[in-house]
Amino acid sequence: MNTPSISSKLPEVGTTIFTEMSLLAQTHNAINLSQGFPDFNPPQGLIDRLSYHINQGHNQYAPMSGLPALRQQLATKLDRWYQRQVDHDQEITVVPGATAALFCAIHAVVRPGDEVIVFDPSYDSYDPAITLAGGRCVHLPLQAPNYTIDWQRTADAITSRTRLLIINSPHNPSGTVLTSEDLLTLQRLLRDTEVLVLSDEVYEHLVFDGRRHASVLQFDELFARSFAVFSFGKTYHATGWKTGYCVAPGPLMSEFRKVHQYLTFVAVTPIQCALADFMASDPHYLSELAGFYQQKRDYFCTGLAASRFGFTPAQGTFFQLADYSAISDLDERAFCHYLTTEVGVAAIPLQPFYRQPAPGSQLRFCFAKSDHTLQRALDKLCRL
Ligand code: PMP
Ligand code: GLN
Numbered sequence: 001m002n003t004p005s006i007s008s009k010l011p012e013v014g015t016t017i018f019t020e021m022s023l024l025a026q027t028h029n030a031i032n033l034s035q036g037f038p039d040f041n042p043p044q045g046l047i048d049r050l051s052y053h054i055n056q057g058h059n060q061y062a063p064m065s066g067l068p069a070l071r072q073q074l075a076t077k078l079d080r081w082y083q084r085q086v087d088h089d090q091e092i093t094v095v096p097g098a099t100a101a102l103f104c105a106i107h108a109v110v111r112p113g114d115e116v117i118v119f120d121p122s123y124d125s126y127d128p129a130i131t132l133a134g135g136r137c138v139h140l141p142l143q144a145p146n147y148t149i150d151w152q153r154t155a156d157a158i159t160s161r162t163r164l165l166i167i168n169s170p171h172n173p174s175g176t177v178l179t180s181e182d183l184l185t186l187q188r189l190l191r192d193t194e195v196l197v198l199s200d201e202v203y204e205h206l207v208f209d210g211r212r213h214a215s216v217l218q219f220d221e222l223f224a225r226s227f228a229v230f231s232f233g234k235t236y237h238a239t240g241w242k243t244g245y246c247v248a249p250g251p252l253m254s255e256f257r258k259v260h261q262y263l264t265f266v267a268v269t270p271i272q273c274a275l276a277d278f279m280a281s282d283p284h285y286l287s288e289l290a291g292f293y294q295q296k297r298d299y300f301c302t303g304l305a306a307s308r309f310g311f312t313p314a315q316g317t318f319f320q321l322a323d324y325s326a327i328s329d330l331d332e333r334a335f336c337h338y339l340t341t342e343v344g345v346a347a348i349p350l351q352p353f354y355r356q357p358a359p360g361s362q363l364r365f366c367f368a369k370s371d372h373t374l375q376r377a378l379d380k381l382c383r384l
Contacts, residue, residue: 039370118139
Protein backbone atom coordinates (compact mmCIF):
# COMPACT_ATOMS: atom_id res chain seq x y z
CA MET A 1 0.00 0.00 0.00
CA ASN A 2 1.22 3.47 -0.81
CA THR A 3 1.52 6.10 1.87
CA PRO A 4 -0.15 9.30 0.66
CA SER A 5 2.48 11.88 -0.16
CA ILE A 6 2.54 14.95 2.05
CA SER A 7 4.27 18.23 1.54
CA SER A 8 6.41 18.90 4.61
CA LYS A 9 5.41 21.77 6.87
CA LEU A 10 9.08 22.04 7.85
CA PRO A 11 10.95 21.18 4.64
CA GLU A 12 14.24 22.65 5.83
CA VAL A 13 14.28 20.84 9.17
CA GLY A 14 16.28 17.66 9.70
CA THR A 15 17.46 15.91 12.85
CA THR A 16 18.84 18.43 15.34
CA ILE A 17 22.59 18.91 15.57
CA PHE A 18 22.39 17.93 19.27
CA THR A 19 20.94 14.51 18.44
CA GLU A 20 23.37 14.07 15.55
CA MET A 21 26.47 14.81 17.60
CA SER A 22 25.42 12.89 20.72
CA LEU A 23 24.74 9.84 18.55
CA LEU A 24 28.10 10.20 16.83
CA ALA A 25 29.81 10.52 20.23
CA GLN A 26 28.08 7.35 21.41
CA THR A 27 28.92 5.40 18.27
CA HIS A 28 32.60 6.36 18.50
CA ASN A 29 32.84 6.23 22.27
CA ALA A 30 33.95 9.88 22.31
CA ILE A 31 33.80 12.17 25.36
CA ASN A 32 30.55 14.00 24.79
CA LEU A 33 30.95 17.77 25.21
CA SER A 34 28.37 18.39 22.48
CA GLN A 35 24.69 18.31 23.57
CA GLY A 36 24.14 20.41 26.71
CA PHE A 37 23.59 18.16 29.71
CA PRO A 38 25.52 17.44 32.92
CA ASP A 39 27.27 14.10 33.43
CA PHE A 40 26.45 14.31 37.15
CA ASN A 41 23.21 13.77 39.06
CA PRO A 42 20.69 16.20 40.50
CA PRO A 43 21.14 16.86 44.26
CA GLN A 44 20.52 13.67 46.26
CA GLY A 45 17.85 15.42 48.34
CA LEU A 46 15.86 16.11 45.19
CA ILE A 47 16.17 12.53 43.94
CA ASP A 48 15.03 11.27 47.35
CA ARG A 49 11.95 13.49 47.24
CA LEU A 50 11.09 12.22 43.76
CA SER A 51 11.19 8.58 44.81
CA TYR A 52 9.29 9.48 48.00
CA HIS A 53 6.45 11.07 46.03
CA ILE A 54 6.29 8.25 43.49
CA ASN A 55 6.04 5.77 46.38
CA GLN A 56 3.43 7.92 48.11
CA GLY A 57 1.22 7.52 45.06
CA HIS A 58 1.57 11.02 43.61
CA ASN A 59 1.39 9.61 40.11
CA GLN A 60 -1.76 11.06 38.58
CA TYR A 61 -2.45 14.34 36.76
CA ALA A 62 -1.40 17.56 38.46
CA PRO A 63 -3.52 20.71 38.04
CA MET A 64 -3.25 22.10 34.50
CA SER A 65 -1.24 25.18 35.52
CA GLY A 66 1.07 23.26 37.86
CA LEU A 67 1.15 22.08 41.44
CA PRO A 68 0.12 25.04 43.68
CA ALA A 69 2.91 24.27 46.17
CA LEU A 70 5.51 24.53 43.40
CA ARG A 71 4.02 27.71 41.95
CA GLN A 72 4.09 29.24 45.43
CA GLN A 73 7.76 28.35 45.82
CA LEU A 74 8.43 29.89 42.41
CA ALA A 75 6.58 33.08 43.32
CA THR A 76 8.75 33.39 46.44
CA LYS A 77 11.88 32.78 44.39
CA LEU A 78 10.93 35.35 41.73
CA ASP A 79 10.30 37.93 44.42
CA ARG A 80 13.65 37.20 46.08
CA TRP A 81 15.70 37.14 42.88
CA TYR A 82 13.95 39.64 40.63
CA GLN A 83 11.80 41.69 43.04
CA ARG A 84 8.76 40.73 40.97
CA GLN A 85 5.59 39.90 42.85
CA VAL A 86 3.63 37.51 40.68
CA ASP A 87 0.26 35.93 41.32
CA HIS A 88 1.13 32.25 41.45
CA ASP A 89 -2.41 31.33 40.38
CA GLN A 90 -2.63 33.55 37.33
CA GLU A 91 0.91 34.30 36.22
CA ILE A 92 2.97 31.08 36.48
CA THR A 93 2.47 27.84 34.55
CA VAL A 94 4.59 24.73 35.00
CA VAL A 95 5.19 22.89 31.72
CA PRO A 96 7.03 19.78 30.53
CA GLY A 97 10.26 21.59 29.65
CA ALA A 98 11.22 25.05 28.45
CA THR A 99 10.93 23.88 24.82
CA ALA A 100 7.20 23.33 25.42
CA ALA A 101 6.94 26.75 27.05
CA LEU A 102 8.58 28.41 24.04
CA PHE A 103 6.20 26.56 21.72
CA CYS A 104 3.11 27.50 23.75
CA ALA A 105 4.09 31.18 23.98
CA ILE A 106 4.77 31.41 20.25
CA HIS A 107 1.55 29.63 19.32
CA ALA A 108 -0.46 31.70 21.78
CA VAL A 109 0.34 34.97 20.00
CA VAL A 110 1.80 34.44 16.50
CA ARG A 111 -0.69 34.36 13.63
CA PRO A 112 -0.08 33.67 9.94
CA GLY A 113 1.83 36.59 8.41
CA ASP A 114 3.14 37.92 11.73
CA GLU A 115 6.85 38.66 11.98
CA VAL A 116 9.01 37.46 14.84
CA ILE A 117 12.49 38.87 15.45
CA VAL A 118 15.19 36.43 16.57
CA PHE A 119 18.89 37.00 16.99
CA ASP A 120 21.38 34.62 15.37
CA PRO A 121 23.09 32.49 16.47
CA SER A 122 19.80 31.32 17.97
CA TYR A 123 18.50 28.23 19.73
CA ASP A 124 17.17 25.75 17.23
CA SER A 125 13.56 25.43 18.42
CA TYR A 126 12.51 29.07 17.84
CA ASP A 127 12.34 29.16 14.06
CA PRO A 128 10.36 25.92 13.48
CA ALA A 129 7.81 26.86 16.17
CA ILE A 130 7.30 30.25 14.48
CA THR A 131 7.03 28.64 11.04
CA LEU A 132 4.43 26.12 12.29
CA ALA A 133 2.39 29.05 13.64
CA GLY A 134 2.47 30.59 10.14
CA GLY A 135 4.77 33.39 11.27
CA ARG A 136 7.79 34.77 9.47
CA CYS A 137 11.05 34.65 11.32
CA VAL A 138 13.21 37.75 10.89
CA HIS A 139 16.78 36.74 11.75
CA LEU A 140 19.09 39.54 12.89
CA PRO A 141 22.77 38.87 13.52
CA LEU A 142 24.35 39.35 16.92
CA GLN A 143 27.42 41.56 16.61
CA ALA A 144 31.01 40.36 16.62
CA PRO A 145 33.06 39.85 18.64
CA ASN A 146 30.89 39.49 21.76
CA TYR A 147 27.51 38.53 20.32
CA THR A 148 25.82 41.73 21.45
CA ILE A 149 22.49 43.01 20.14
CA ASP A 150 22.55 45.94 17.71
CA TRP A 151 19.59 47.86 19.11
CA GLN A 152 19.46 50.39 16.28
CA ARG A 153 19.27 47.59 13.75
CA THR A 154 16.58 45.97 15.90
CA ALA A 155 14.56 49.18 15.96
CA ASP A 156 14.88 49.40 12.18
CA ALA A 157 13.60 45.82 11.78
CA ILE A 158 10.34 46.45 13.65
CA THR A 159 7.37 46.82 11.31
CA SER A 160 3.60 46.96 11.74
CA ARG A 161 3.63 43.18 11.33
CA THR A 162 6.13 42.50 14.14
CA ARG A 163 4.30 40.54 16.84
CA LEU A 164 7.09 39.06 18.94
CA LEU A 165 10.78 39.49 19.68
CA ILE A 166 12.78 36.65 21.22
CA ILE A 167 15.74 37.24 23.49
CA ASN A 168 17.91 34.63 25.20
CA SER A 169 20.19 35.50 28.10
CA PRO A 170 22.48 33.93 29.22
CA HIS A 171 22.87 33.05 25.58
CA ASN A 172 23.17 29.61 24.04
CA PRO A 173 25.59 29.10 22.31
CA SER A 174 27.81 32.17 22.93
CA GLY A 175 27.54 32.40 26.74
CA THR A 176 27.03 36.18 26.49
CA VAL A 177 24.62 37.85 28.92
CA LEU A 178 22.37 40.85 28.38
CA THR A 179 22.87 43.73 30.81
CA SER A 180 20.21 45.77 32.60
CA GLU A 181 21.06 48.58 30.16
CA ASP A 182 20.20 46.25 27.27
CA LEU A 183 16.81 45.48 28.80
CA LEU A 184 16.15 49.16 29.52
CA THR A 185 16.95 49.91 25.89
CA LEU A 186 14.58 47.17 24.76
CA GLN A 187 11.88 48.48 27.09
CA ARG A 188 12.25 51.97 25.63
CA LEU A 189 12.36 50.69 22.07
CA LEU A 190 9.09 48.76 22.39
CA ARG A 191 7.28 51.46 24.38
CA ASP A 192 4.98 52.67 21.60
CA THR A 193 4.60 49.34 19.83
CA GLU A 194 2.36 46.27 20.11
CA VAL A 195 5.39 43.96 20.09
CA LEU A 196 5.52 41.18 22.70
CA VAL A 197 8.70 39.67 24.13
CA LEU A 198 9.61 36.02 24.66
CA SER A 199 12.56 35.91 27.02
CA ASP A 200 14.39 32.58 27.19
CA GLU A 201 16.13 32.68 30.58
CA VAL A 202 16.78 28.96 31.10
CA TYR A 203 20.40 29.63 32.16
CA GLU A 204 19.39 32.39 34.63
CA HIS A 205 21.53 30.99 37.48
CA LEU A 206 24.62 30.29 35.41
CA VAL A 207 26.26 33.75 35.30
CA PHE A 208 29.87 34.33 36.22
CA ASP A 209 32.47 36.78 37.52
CA GLY A 210 30.09 38.60 39.85
CA ARG A 211 27.53 39.40 37.17
CA ARG A 212 23.81 39.30 38.02
CA HIS A 213 21.30 37.88 35.60
CA ALA A 214 19.13 40.65 34.16
CA SER A 215 15.56 39.39 33.76
CA VAL A 216 12.60 40.94 31.95
CA LEU A 217 10.81 40.40 35.27
CA GLN A 218 12.79 43.29 36.76
CA PHE A 219 11.34 45.92 34.43
CA ASP A 220 7.65 46.84 34.80
CA GLU A 221 6.92 47.85 31.23
CA LEU A 222 8.91 44.98 29.80
CA PHE A 223 7.23 42.43 32.06
CA ALA A 224 3.83 43.75 30.96
CA ARG A 225 4.56 42.51 27.42
CA SER A 226 6.70 39.43 28.16
CA PHE A 227 6.65 35.68 28.50
CA ALA A 228 9.69 34.64 30.57
CA VAL A 229 10.73 31.01 30.21
CA PHE A 230 12.77 28.95 32.70
CA SER A 231 13.93 25.33 32.97
CA PHE A 232 14.40 23.19 36.07
CA GLY A 233 16.54 20.97 33.82
CA LYS A 234 19.46 23.41 33.82
CA THR A 235 19.07 24.60 37.39
CA TYR A 236 18.83 21.17 39.03
CA HIS A 237 21.12 19.12 36.73
CA ALA A 238 18.06 17.26 35.47
CA THR A 239 17.65 17.93 31.75
CA GLY A 240 15.97 14.54 31.34
CA TRP A 241 13.20 15.49 33.76
CA LYS A 242 11.92 17.92 31.10
CA THR A 243 10.24 20.35 33.47
CA GLY A 244 10.15 24.12 33.16
CA TYR A 245 7.85 27.07 33.69
CA CYS A 246 6.63 30.25 32.12
CA VAL A 247 5.91 33.55 33.86
CA ALA A 248 3.72 36.19 32.21
CA PRO A 249 1.12 38.79 33.16
CA GLY A 250 -2.43 37.41 33.49
CA PRO A 251 -3.82 38.29 30.04
CA LEU A 252 -0.79 36.76 28.27
CA MET A 253 -0.75 33.74 30.58
CA SER A 254 -4.38 33.01 29.96
CA GLU A 255 -3.67 32.70 26.20
CA PHE A 256 -0.54 30.67 26.94
CA ARG A 257 -2.60 28.18 28.97
CA LYS A 258 -5.06 27.69 26.12
CA VAL A 259 -2.21 26.21 24.07
CA HIS A 260 -0.58 24.38 26.98
CA GLN A 261 -3.76 22.58 27.95
CA TYR A 262 -4.09 21.08 24.48
CA LEU A 263 -0.41 20.48 23.82
CA THR A 264 0.50 18.53 26.96
CA PHE A 265 -2.17 19.61 29.48
CA VAL A 266 0.13 19.16 32.48
CA ALA A 267 3.71 18.59 33.61
CA VAL A 268 4.83 15.45 35.46
CA THR A 269 3.30 15.27 38.96
CA PRO A 270 5.94 13.62 41.20
CA ILE A 271 8.68 15.82 39.71
CA GLN A 272 6.69 18.92 40.64
CA CYS A 273 6.12 17.57 44.18
CA ALA A 274 9.86 16.88 44.55
CA LEU A 275 10.87 20.31 43.24
CA ALA A 276 8.42 22.06 45.57
CA ASP A 277 9.85 20.22 48.59
CA PHE A 278 13.44 20.80 47.55
CA MET A 279 12.96 24.50 46.89
CA ALA A 280 11.36 24.89 50.31
CA SER A 281 14.01 22.91 52.18
CA ASP A 282 17.15 24.17 50.44
CA PRO A 283 16.86 27.83 49.40
CA HIS A 284 20.69 28.19 49.41
CA TYR A 285 21.06 25.78 46.52
CA LEU A 286 20.34 28.51 43.95
CA SER A 287 22.89 30.98 45.28
CA GLU A 288 25.65 28.37 45.10
CA LEU A 289 25.00 27.36 41.50
CA ALA A 290 26.86 30.19 39.74
CA GLY A 291 30.00 29.48 41.78
CA PHE A 292 29.74 25.77 41.07
CA TYR A 293 29.58 26.34 37.31
CA GLN A 294 32.12 29.15 37.31
CA GLN A 295 34.61 26.69 38.76
CA LYS A 296 33.85 24.33 35.90
CA ARG A 297 34.24 27.10 33.34
CA ASP A 298 37.56 28.10 34.88
CA TYR A 299 38.79 24.51 35.02
CA PHE A 300 37.93 24.02 31.36
CA CYS A 301 39.28 27.40 30.19
CA THR A 302 42.54 27.03 32.13
CA GLY A 303 43.09 23.69 30.42
CA LEU A 304 42.05 25.01 27.03
CA ALA A 305 44.52 27.90 27.32
CA ALA A 306 47.30 25.35 26.83
CA SER A 307 45.76 24.29 23.48
CA ARG A 308 45.70 25.96 20.08
CA PHE A 309 41.99 26.80 20.42
CA GLY A 310 41.20 30.50 20.73
CA PHE A 311 38.43 31.61 23.09
CA THR A 312 36.99 34.29 25.36
CA PRO A 313 35.68 32.82 28.63
CA ALA A 314 31.88 32.53 28.66
CA GLN A 315 30.01 35.08 30.78
CA GLY A 316 27.27 32.56 31.51
CA THR A 317 25.60 29.21 30.56
CA PHE A 318 27.47 25.89 30.63
CA PHE A 319 28.87 26.38 27.14
CA GLN A 320 32.23 27.61 25.92
CA LEU A 321 32.78 28.71 22.33
CA ALA A 322 36.21 28.04 20.81
CA ASP A 323 37.88 28.98 17.53
CA TYR A 324 39.89 26.22 15.86
CA SER A 325 41.27 28.21 12.90
CA ALA A 326 44.85 27.70 14.16
CA ILE A 327 44.30 23.93 14.05
CA SER A 328 42.33 23.16 10.90
CA ASP A 329 40.67 24.70 7.87
CA LEU A 330 37.89 22.12 7.74
CA ASP A 331 34.37 23.56 7.87
CA GLU A 332 32.70 23.47 11.27
CA ARG A 333 30.61 20.35 10.76
CA ALA A 334 33.50 18.43 9.23
CA PHE A 335 35.82 19.52 12.04
CA CYS A 336 33.30 18.44 14.71
CA HIS A 337 32.97 15.06 12.99
CA TYR A 338 36.76 14.75 12.85
CA LEU A 339 37.07 15.76 16.49
CA THR A 340 34.49 13.17 17.52
CA THR A 341 35.58 10.25 15.38
CA GLU A 342 39.38 10.74 15.31
CA VAL A 343 40.22 12.71 18.44
CA GLY A 344 37.53 11.34 20.74
CA VAL A 345 35.85 14.59 21.87
CA ALA A 346 32.41 15.62 20.58
CA ALA A 347 31.45 19.29 20.18
CA ILE A 348 28.73 21.28 18.38
CA PRO A 349 29.43 23.38 15.26
CA LEU A 350 28.12 26.94 15.40
CA GLN A 351 26.62 27.07 11.89
CA PRO A 352 23.34 25.26 12.72
CA PHE A 353 22.48 28.18 15.03
CA TYR A 354 22.34 30.47 11.99
CA ARG A 355 19.57 30.72 9.42
CA GLN A 356 22.11 31.73 6.81
CA PRO A 357 25.30 29.83 7.57
CA ALA A 358 28.52 31.62 6.69
CA PRO A 359 32.00 30.11 6.72
CA GLY A 360 33.42 30.07 10.22
CA SER A 361 35.63 28.10 12.55
CA GLN A 362 33.77 28.11 15.87
CA LEU A 363 32.50 25.23 17.92
CA ARG A 364 30.71 24.89 21.24
CA PHE A 365 31.86 22.74 24.14
CA CYS A 366 29.59 21.90 27.09
CA PHE A 367 31.52 22.07 30.36
CA ALA A 368 28.71 20.71 32.59
CA LYS A 369 30.89 17.67 33.28
CA SER A 370 32.90 16.23 36.14
CA ASP A 371 36.46 17.58 36.37
CA HIS A 372 37.63 14.08 35.47
CA THR A 373 35.65 14.12 32.20
CA LEU A 374 36.84 17.65 31.43
CA GLN A 375 40.46 16.69 32.07
CA ARG A 376 40.26 13.64 29.80
CA ALA A 377 38.82 15.84 27.06
CA LEU A 378 41.43 18.58 27.62
CA ASP A 379 44.27 16.05 27.37
CA LYS A 380 43.05 15.16 23.89
CA LEU A 381 42.30 18.75 22.81
CA CYS A 382 45.73 19.97 23.89
CA ARG A 383 47.41 17.44 21.61
CA LEU A 384 45.90 19.06 18.52
N1 PMP B 1 16.28 27.33 25.51
C1 PMP B 1 17.61 27.21 25.46
C2 PMP B 1 18.43 28.40 25.10
C3 PMP B 1 18.23 25.99 25.73
O1 PMP B 1 19.54 25.87 25.65
C4 PMP B 1 17.42 24.90 26.09
C5 PMP B 1 18.12 23.63 26.46
N2 PMP B 1 17.75 22.53 25.92
C6 PMP B 1 16.03 25.07 26.13
C7 PMP B 1 15.49 26.30 25.83
C8 PMP B 1 15.08 23.94 26.42
O2 PMP B 1 15.05 23.53 27.73
P1 PMP B 1 14.24 22.23 28.17
O3 PMP B 1 15.20 21.09 28.11
O4 PMP B 1 13.76 22.52 29.55
O5 PMP B 1 13.13 22.04 27.21
N1 GLN C 1 19.73 22.76 24.85
C1 GLN C 1 20.62 21.69 24.62
C2 GLN C 1 21.86 22.23 23.91
O1 GLN C 1 21.90 23.36 23.51
C3 GLN C 1 20.11 20.59 23.76
C4 GLN C 1 18.71 20.19 23.86
C5 GLN C 1 18.35 19.29 22.72
O2 GLN C 1 19.04 18.32 22.47
N2 GLN C 1 17.34 19.65 22.02
O3 GLN C 1 22.80 21.51 23.77
